[in-house]
Amino acid sequence: EDSLHLLLSNPLLFRSVSVSIHHTPPPSSSPFYKSPNPPMYTVDIDHEEDGDNASRHQAGNGGQNSSHATGPEGQAEPIQEAKRGKNLATKIPLADLSRNLLLAYQSFGVVYGDLSTSPLYVYRSIFVGKLPSHTNEDVIFGAFSLIFWTLTLIPLLKYMIIVLGADDNGEGGTFALYSLLCRHAKFSLLPNQQAADEELSTYKYGPSAQHASSLPLRRFLEKHKKSRTVLLLLVLLGACMVIGDGVITPAISVLSSVSGIKSAQNKLTQGEVLLIVCVLLVGLFALQHCGTHKVAFLFAPVVILWLISIFAIGLYNTIHWNPKIVSALSPHYIIKFFRETGKEGWISLGGVLLAITGTEAMFADLGHFTAISIRIAFAFVVYPCLVIQYMGQAAFLSKNISSIPHGFYDSIPDTVYWPVFVIATLAAIVASQAIISATFSIVKQCNALSCFPRVKVVHTSRHIYGQIYIPEINWILMIITLAIAVGFQDTTTIGNAYGLACMTVMFITTFLMSLVIVFVWQRNVLFAAAFLLFFWVIEGAYLSAAFIKVPQGGWVSLLLSFIFMSIMFVWHHGTRKKYNFDLHNKVPLKWLLGLGPSLGIVRVPGIGLIYSELATGVPSIFSHFVTNLPAFHSVLVFVCVKSVPVPYVSPEERFLIGRICPRPYRMYRCIVRYGYKDIQKDDGNFENQLIQSIAEFIQMEAVEPQFSSSDNASFDGRMAVISTRNAGTNSTLIVSEQDDADAITSIQSSKSLTLQSLRSAYDDENPQIRRRQVRFQLPESPGMDDSVREELLDLIQAKEAGVAYIMGHSYVKARRSSSFLKKLVIDIGYSFLRKNCRGPAVALNIPHISLIEVGMIYYV
Numbered sequence: 001e002d003s004l005h006l007l008l009s010n011p012l013l014f015r016s017v018s019v020s021i022h023h024t025p026p027p028s029s030s031p032f033y034k035s036p037n038p039p040m041y042t043v044d045i046d047h048e049e050d051g052d053n054a055s056r057h058q059a060g061n062g063g064q065n066s067s068h069a070t071g072p073e074g075q076a077e078p079i080q081e082a083k084r085g086k087n088l089a090t091k092i093p094l095a096d097l098s099r100n101l102l103l104a105y106q107s108f109g110v111v112y113g114d115l116s117t118s119p120l121y122v123y124r125s126i127f128v129g130k131l132p133s134h135t136n137e138d139v140i141f142g143a144f145s146l147i148f149w150t151l152t153l154i155p156l157l158k159y160m161i162i163v164l165g166a167d168d169n170g171e172g173g174t175f176a177l178y179s180l181l182c183r184h185a186k187f188s189l190l191p192n193q194q195a196a197d198e199e200l201s202t203y204k205y206g207p208s209a210q211h212a213s214s215l216p217l218r219r220f221l222e223k224h225k226k227s228r229t230v231l232l233l234l235v236l237l238g239a240c241m242v243i244g245d246g247v248i249t250p251a252i253s254v255l256s257s258v259s260g261i262k263s264a265q266n267k268l269t270q271g272e273v274l275l276i277v278c279v280l281l282v283g284l285f286a287l288q289h290c291g292t293h294k295v296a297f298l299f300a301p302v303v304i305l306w307l308i309s310i311f312a313i314g315l316y317n318t319i320h321w322n323p324k325i326v327s328a329l330s331p332h333y334i335i336k337f338f339r340e341t342g343k344e345g346w347i348s349l350g351g352v353l354l355a356i357t358g359t360e361a362m363f364a365d366l367g368h369f370t371a372i373s374i375r376i377a378f379a380f381v382v383y384p385c386l387v388i389q390y391m392g393q394a395a396f397l398s399k400n401i402s403s404i405p406h407g408f409y410d411s412i413p414d415t416v417y418w419p420v421f422v423i424a425t426l427a428a429i430v431a432s433q434a435i436i437s438a439t440f441s442i443v444k445q446c447n448a449l450s451c452f453p454r455v456k457v458v459h460t461s462r463h464i465y466g467q468i469y470i471p472e473i474n475w476i477l478m479i480i481t482l483a484i485a486v487g488f489q490d491t492t493t494i495g496n497a498y499g500l501a502c503m504t505v506m507f508i509t510t511f512l513m514s515l516v517i518v519f520v521w522q523r524n525v526l527f528a529a530a531f532l533l534f535f536w537v538i539e540g541a542y543l544s545a546a547f548i549k550v551p552q553g554g555w556v557s558l559l560l561s562f563i564f565m566s567i568m569f570v571w572h573h574g575t576r577k578k579y580n581f582d583l584h585n586k587v588p589l590k591w592l593l594g595l596g597p598s599l600g601i602v603r604v605p606g607i608g609l610i611y612s613e614l615a616t617g618v619p620s621i622f623s624h625f626v627t628n629l630p631a632f633h634s635v636l637v638f639v640c641v642k643s644v645p646v647p648y649v650s651p652e653e654r655f656l657i658g659r660i661c662p663r664p665y666r667m668y669r670c671i672v673r674y675g676y677k678d679i680q681k682d683d684g685n686f687e688n689q690l691i692q693s694i695a696e697f698i699q700m701e702a703v704e705p706q707f708s709s710s711d712n713a714s715f716d717g718r719m720a721v722i723s724t725r726n727a728g729t730n731s732t733l734i735v736s737e738q739d740d741a742d743a744i745t746s747i748q749s750s751k752s753l754t755l756q757s758l759r760s761a762y763d764d765e766n767p768q769i770r771r772r773q774v775r776f777q778l779p780e781s782p783g784m785d786d787s788v789r790e791e792l793l794d795l796i797q798a799k800e801a802g803v804a805y806i807m808g809h810s811y812v813k814a815r816r817s818s819s820f821l822k823k824l825v826i827d828i829g830y831s832f833l834r835k836n837c838r839g840p841a842v843a844l845n846i847p848h849i850s851l852i853e854v855g856m857i858y859y860v
Contacts, residue, residue, distance in 0.1 A: 103373035108307075109299025111365050111374060112382050113431035114249060114358025115155070116307055119389050120256040120424065122147065123397060123407045125351030125495040134341045137398045141328040142337025143348070144394035147355045148329055148387060150542075154506065155359045158535055160378055163363050163509065164371040166516045169202045171647040172366030174238040174505070175445045175676055177512040178231070182645040184519045186222045189232055190449065190643060194615060196719055197673065200653055202646040214518045214525055236451055236568050238508040239442050240561040242360070244501040246439030246477055247560060249357075250432035251485040252494045254280050257428035259491065260409045260421045270489060277485055280425075284432055285478035289469055290460065299430050304381075306427040309420050311385040314392030317411050322395035349545035350499050350554075351492075355390070357502040358431070360509065364438055367647070367677070436477065440470045441677070448643040448676040450575045451568040453837035457679060468679065484556065493553035500546040501557040507543055510535045567833065574830030577860035578812050579613050586617035589661070597664035601632055605801035608633035609690075611844070612808075615640045615671055618660065621808040624854050634666060635798040637690065641672045641680075641844060648675040655689070656719040657697040663787065666794060668694055671719065680845065687803050691776060693722045695733045695792055702788045733796070734777040775800075805846045809853040812860060826860060 126143050127135060168176035182188035183203055197203065221227045255277050262273050318325055327333075338345045362374055396411040397403060403410035412420050446452035458469045488494050514532040517523045546554060592599070612619035618638065625632055638660065656671035670690060674680060697720055776796045778789065812834070814826040841851050 100370060100373045100376060103369045104377040105300055105304075107300075107365075107369050107374055107377045108303040108381075109301075109430055110368060110434055110437075111361050112307075112358070112377065113299070113303050113427060113434045114253070114361055115356070116303055116310075116358075116382060116386065117253055117256070117424070117427050117431045118355050118357055119310060119386070119393060120408050120428070121252065121491045121495055122351060122355045122390070123393060124405055125354050125492050125499075126348045127404045128348075128351065128492050131341060131344045131348050132404070134344065135401050135404065137322075138333070138336050139340060140394050140398045141325065142333045142340075142345075143352070144325065144390055145328045145331060145333040146337065146349070146352045147390045149331060149334065150352055150356055150538075151383065151386060151390075153538060154356050154535075155362070155378065156383060158510070159359055159362050160375050162531070163513055164366065164374065166513060166520070167366055167371060169647050170367055170370075171677060173360075173364040173442075173445075174235050174242075174509060174512060175442075175449075176366075176647065177509070177516055178235045179645045179647065179676065180520050181231070181512070181515055185218050187228050187231055188645055189228055190645065193644070194656075194671075194719075196656055196721065197644045197646075199721070200644065200646055200649060200673075202648055202650070202675070203644075214522070217525065218519060232449075232451075233565075234508050234511065236446070236565060237561065238505050239446055240564040240568070241501040241504045241508075241557065242364070242435075242442050243439050243564050244557045244560040245357075245498070245505075246435050247480045247484065248494060248498045248501060248556070249435040250281055250284060250477075250481050251488075252491050252498055253428035253431045254284075254425075255485055255489075255494070256491045257421075257425040259406070260424065274486060274489060278482060280429070281481055281485060282478065284429055285436075285474055285481075288436065288474045289458070289471070299433070302423065302426045302430050306423050307381060307385040309416075309423055310389040313412055313416075313420070314385075314389035316413065317392030317396040318388070320395075321392075321399045325391050325395040325398065328391075328394065346541070347545055347548050349542050350496060350549045353499045353503050353542040353546065354495050355386075356506075357498055358435075360502065360505050361434060361438060363509070364441075365434070436474075437467070439477065440468050440473060443470055443473050444468060444679075445676045446568060448674070448678075449572075450643070451572045453567070453571050453833045454840065454843045456838055459679065459681070480560070488553065494556075496546070496549040496553035497556035499542075500550070500554045501561075503539060503543045503546050504557075504561075507536070507539050510539060566829075570825055570829040571833055574812055574826055574834075574860075577826070578810065578858055581858050581860055582612065582614055582619055583617075585620045586614065587620060587623050589618070591623075592618065592661055592665075595626070597662075597666075599626055599632060599665075601626060601630055603634045603666075604631050605798055606633040607635045607637065607691075607795075607798045607801075607803045608806055609803060610636060610638050610806045611840070611846075612638060612640055613642070614638075615642060619808070621806070621854055621856060624856075625806075633798065633804065634801075635795060636665075636667045637694070638667070638669045639672065640670070641674070643676060644673050646675045647677040649673045649678060653721060655693045655722055657693050657722050658719040659697075659701070663791060666791070666798075668697075669719070670694070680843070686845075687799075691795065691799050692733060695776075695795060696722045698788060698791050698795070702785050733792070734779050803850060804852055805841070805850050806852045806854070807841055807846070808856045810856045810858055812858045815859050 123143065131139075164172070166172075166177060166180065168179050178187075182190075183198075221231070258273055258277050258280070261276070262268050262270070341348065362378065366374065393407055393411050397407050400410065409417070409421070443452055443455065444457060447454065455470050455472050458471065460467045460469050484494060484497075510532060514528040517528040517531060518525055550558065610619070610622060612621065622638075654673055656669075656673065658669040658671075660667040660669055670693070700720065700722070776799060778792050778796060781789075812826060812830060814823045818826070841848070841853070
């Protein structure tokens with residue numbers, strides 16, 4: 001028995017034994033679940049100073065009451081507090097004007113860098129191809145009129161007034177819209193969704209009643225799974241196009257700004273200019289690991305200085321060259337433009353749309369600011385500066401037709417040429433930084449939807465939540481960006497790809513927004529249809545013009561989106577097949593009950609955390625241990641880490657605790673929930689929080705009548721949300737810090753000197769992940785039930801004996817009878833991605849020395 005104890009309590013020794021266990025599916029019939037939605041109970045244990053106001057809230061059959069949103073140490077969660085502040089600022093803007101003005105100032109460096117640098121290349125992209133044959137004053141005036149009304153209708157009307165109101169607890173972007181839709185209708189394809197998820201404090205949004213006109217549409221979308229799949233594919237297509245922007249934006253922005261050197265210094269060759277561009281791009285991506293927060297104080301001043309510069313230059317050019325350009329604000333000049341240019345004018349719309357590239361960032365980056373701060377910055381600064389700049393540049397070009405290829409730099413007065421060039425280069429770098437950071441967030445969100453392989457996510461700021469860096473994506477972006485810059489060497493060709501990617505994202509956003517108007521805002525379907533039709537007509541014209549330029553560079557966006565979509569599809573398909581296999585091969589509860597509390601094996605001290613993607617039932621991996629090993633841990637916890645369709649989950653709502661089998665079995669379930677923008681941090685305190693939560697659940701179970709008869713009822717499916725505010729000072733267990741000397745003497749098994757030396761050596765080699773050592777004690781409580789006390793003592797003793805993490809090392813293969821395409825997707829595509837992405841243990845921050853992996857083969 002001592003040998004078995006050493007084996008189980010030391011996963012490092014366990015891993016050295018070569019074990020090959022082939023999967024034998026257990027019987028499929030199981031009376032495990034009597035209801036797909038078992039009753040859920042919420043327990044919110046708020047420990048006040050006097051201890052008299054501790055309360056527990058429950059909701060039977062109909063749902064749960066929401067828990068309070070406070071941190072585990074008694075402090076309010078910064079993100080939730082920020083969200084409350086944002087909502088308050090939106091409702092009472094005058095009461096918090098100074099804060100909104102500060103956020104508006106900060107938004108210049110993050111949100112508007114891309115949009116404000118568009119004047120560098122817009123007019124050049126418009127008058128390319130066959131349109132130079134129509135270059136006269138009326139055509140140039142018409143081009144400016146098109147730019148003005150495009151800026152007015154899409155960024156100002158659509159985004160500022162309408163779309164920014166569709167935030168998801170302060171978050172924006174296509175994923176926020178999709179999350180809202182999934183919470184108001186059954187559109188989600190995420191596995192492991194439960195009724196308890198609907199009781200999260202960040203879940204509910206807007207009115208609950210459905211408008212009568214929307215019910216037929218809702219029933220249709222919910223009934224047909226293909227329609228929900230198409231909806232997800234549209235969201236992923238938008239994500240892929242944003243990733244494409246992350247590749248194209250640095251190339252076109254830096255190339256456009258540096259081209260001013262060649263315009264001023266004719267001695268420089270194209271190769272020398274290209275070398276400067278490559279050096280700047282490599283430097284830009286090499287600095288990403290530092291995080292934007294270290295240079296963020298430079299971003300806003302640079303963009304503001306850039307906006308002031310282009311405003312002054314535009315005003316000067318308007319007055320000096322052609323003041324009559326003001327009349328082009330009339331849409332009459334748009335009619336004259338198309339009357340004279342015809343089909344060539346329609347094709348030139350692919351260049352006009354470059355004036356609004358970066359508009360999507362106003363909505364995508366909403367989570368870092370407030371809607372009113374972004375509106376202030378755009379309406380009072382960005383919009384006027386851009387309009388005046390485009391107006392002045394058109395006035396200059398109307399009198400200097402030959403300067404169209406380098407219109408922006410040629411329109412700069414000689415006295416301020418070089419200062420503006422330096423500012424333009426810095427602004428281009430800022431614009432690139434914003435979209436690169438957004439790409440990291442998009443990849444993280446796709447990963448939360450099980451639509452992207454696991455990648456390393458690094459926090460770049462301790463104070464600013466959400467600033468992340470993904471090394472693998474960063475270097476891939478750099479290589480592709482350099483290839484585009486060196487391969488095309490022309491902003492017009494790159495602009496064709498850029499415009500197609502941006503307009504596709506806007507087109508998808510319009511469609512999702514129309515669904516939000518119906519299902520979330522509860523407006524009439526006719527209103528949503530009018531919104532969809534109006535903006536789709538405008539954006540459809542631009543999108544059709546962008547598709548015409550696919551042979552002239554637009555194919556780059558399509559190729560990039562196809563590659564990333566293929567990766568997402570293969571990963572999502574393989575992951576769902578693996579999950580469905582686990583779901584249909586769960587261990588029957590009758591089989592476990594028939595084995596008895598000992599499970600037919602020796603139960604040695606220790607806690608075994610068995611990781612699985614199943615939120616209900618016992619995974620088949622557990623049957624491998626029971627049938628092939630003579631011993632197992634005395635306390636077993638089945639852990640499921642899953643994503644829910646909300647941006648953030650507060651820490652005190654993160655854990656769902658329940659019991660599997662009767663009390664003598666000492667088997668529990670823990671579901672750990674994360675939002676699509678949450679980051680799984682390794683704070684070294686997961687084990688302690690888990691033990692405290694289970695202890696609270698055991699204590700609660702003894703006093704709640706719904707749980708008191710658990711020995712005779714269905715044992716799985718009923719979960720409790722345990723809020724452990726001030727758990728360290730007033731909880732079921734007494735928690736005391738343990739110094740290093742005491743920790744070393746109580747490592748896993750005090751009988752094994754070999755194990756102590758291995759653990760000490762591991763801790764010395766990995767000081768950055770040294771875990772917080774604490775000791776749990778049971779307080780003196782005469783009124784505590786004997787069975788509860790015994791169970792809590794077993795839990796404490798098991799924790800002191802050691803914690804082992806148990807996972808399945810899976811190999812997914814297609815069945816022999818599968819089609820060639822399925823074998824290609826599963827056996828080659830999915831297997832390649834699994835072998836080259838981060839392992840699940842690393843992604844979940846599981847300590848390597850405490851990990852036990854069991855090989856499993858999935859035939860799907």
